[in-house]
Each structure stands twice: as C-alpha cells, then as structure tokens.
Amino acid sequence: MDAPEPILVPARGDAFDFRLFAVYHWRAHHMSAGALRQRAESYLAWAAGIVRERATDLAREHEPHRSHELERALNNLLVGQHWPRDESRPHFTVQVRVSPDERVRERLRPYWEERIRLECNHELEQIRAxxxxELTRRWCAVLQALEDDPVTAHAARLTGEQFAEVFRRYVAERREAVPELLTLLREAVRGHNDLGLGPSEYTEAWDAALRTYQRQHGIDQRAN
Structure with missing residues (x-):
C-alpha cells in the first residue's frame, strides 16, 4: 500500500527537507484481503510515524542534495524489520523512495544541464578521435600500397593534382632515408669481414638484407 502523502524529514542543517514516499507491505494470517486493507488504512498514520522515527536521525547525516544516498541507507536500515514485532498479528514491512526538497531540485537543474552538455561533448570528441x-590508418595503408606497387603509383597521378603532389612528397621523404640505411648495412657487412669472421651466418644475413633492400628500391648493386 502506498502512502498518500510524503513523509518529511530534515536534511543536514535543517534548512531543507527530504520527502519520503513509503510503500507498506502488509501480511496477516486468517484475515481476508478486504479486512487487511481496512486495517492497513486505519494504521497509516501509525506506520508513517514509525518510518519518520527511523529516518529522522539518519536523514540529518545527509546533505540536502544526497537523496539517493539517504534512500540506500534508509532501506538498508529498514530491510528485514516488521511492525508490530509479533508475527501472529497483522504486520507490515516498508520500502521508501527519497526525493530532495523542490527548492534543491531547482538548484540542481543547472548543474545537471551543464554536466549533460559536457558529457555529450566529450562523447562526440571520442567519436571524432x-x-x-581509423581514417589515418586507412590512408597509411593506401600510401604504403601505392609506394610498393609501381602500377598504382602511376595511377595515383590520375586521381587529382593535389593527391598526386601529396603522394610524391610522401615517397620522396621515405626515400631520403634509404641511403643512410644502405650505408649502415654496408658497414655492418664490411665490419664483420674486417674482423676476420668469414662468411658466417650473421654476415651472410646482413649481406642478403642489403641486396634485397637494393632490389626493392631499384639501386644498382654495383655501387657497393
């Protein structure tokens, strides 16, 4: 059975009230539903007094805008209890829903409006990121494919002057690093030979890497 009116209990500081909406669950043995309902209605004021008594001290421990925290704490306090204590008589248990003072609700409205706006903007930024x-990864794959395949590299010129220019600069910058890498490979191979290590697996691997890299980039191996 729902209480017709909220129960008012003071929040911390006594400037605002919490509103408690109680739901009573009545049980009885050997009593008709109609008789039990009539009894519950006649005991509403008494039941509300019990809830108010249990809730007042607890409510004063909570700030006026902490209604959800009070609701959890109060229901935890009331769970498992029933009134009257004698189970052979008609008795009730109760659950409550807590709402803040209307004045507090009005003060909270701008806060939640701003918070909702910020969270929505944050979510949009995450989507954009x-x-x-994803777009960057796709373009990297496209540019890599264009660089590796001579046919598609020439085809890039047909896609528009701006794209062709961007691709040309990209390939040029990548190729600038080739001579430095070749120098390092040559020094690695020659250095091991200078130490008299002979055709070891290590130097052979470096030499194979050098030849492969030269072939991939169209560099004359006789330049060694």
Whole structure:
C-alpha cells in the first residue's frame, strides 16, 4: 500500500527537507484481503510515524542534495524489520523512495544541464578521435600500397593534382632515408669481414638484407 502523502524529514542543517514516499507491505494470517486493507488504512498514520522515527536521525547525516544516498541507507536500515514485532498479528514491512526538497531540485537543474552538455561533448570528441584514427590508418595503408606497387603509383597521378603532389612528397621523404640505411648495412657487412669472421651466418644475413633492400628500391648493386 502506498502512502498518500510524503513523509518529511530534515536534511543536514535543517534548512531543507527530504520527502519520503513509503510503500507498506502488509501480511496477516486468517484475515481476508478486504479486512487487511481496512486495517492497513486505519494504521497509516501509525506506520508513517514509525518510518519518520527511523529516518529522522539518519536523514540529518545527509546533505540536502544526497537523496539517493539517504534512500540506500534508509532501506538498508529498514530491510528485514516488521511492525508490530509479533508475527501472529497483522504486520507490515516498508520500502521508501527519497526525493530532495523542490527548492534543491531547482538548484540542481543547472548543474545537471551543464554536466549533460559536457558529457555529450566529450562523447562526440571520442567519436571524432576514433574516426580520425581509423581514417589515418586507412590512408597509411593506401600510401604504403601505392609506394610498393609501381602500377598504382602511376595511377595515383590520375586521381587529382593535389593527391598526386601529396603522394610524391610522401615517397620522396621515405626515400631520403634509404641511403643512410644502405650505408649502415654496408658497414655492418664490411665490419664483420674486417674482423676476420668469414662468411658466417650473421654476415651472410646482413649481406642478403642489403641486396634485397637494393632490389626493392631499384639501386644498382654495383655501387657497393
């Protein structure tokens, strides 16, 4: 049975009230439903007094805008209890829903409006970041494919002057690193030979890497 009116209990500081909406669950043995309902209605004021008594001290421990915290604490306090204590008589258990003072609700409204706006903006930024990351990865794959395949590299010129120019700069920057890498490979191979290590697996691997890299980039191996 729902109480017709909220029960008012003071919040911390006594400037605002919490509103308690109680739901009573009545049980009885050997009593008809109609008789039990009539009894419950006649005991509403008494039941509300019990809830108010249990809730008042606990409510004063909570700030006026902490209604959800009070609701959890109060229901934890009331769970498993029933009134009257004698189970052979009609008795009730109770659950409550807690709402803040209307004045507090009005003060909370701008806070939640701003919080909702910020959270929505944050979510949009995350979506944009994911889309940008995905697009970047796709373009990297496209550029790598264009660089590796001579046919598609020439085809890039047909896609527009701006794209062709961007691709040309990308390939040029990548190729600038080739001579430095070749120098390191040559020094590694020659250095091990200078130490008299002979055709070991290590030097052979470096030499194979050097030849492969030269072939991939169209560099004359006789330049060694």
């Amino acid at each position: 994911r889309q940008t990351d």
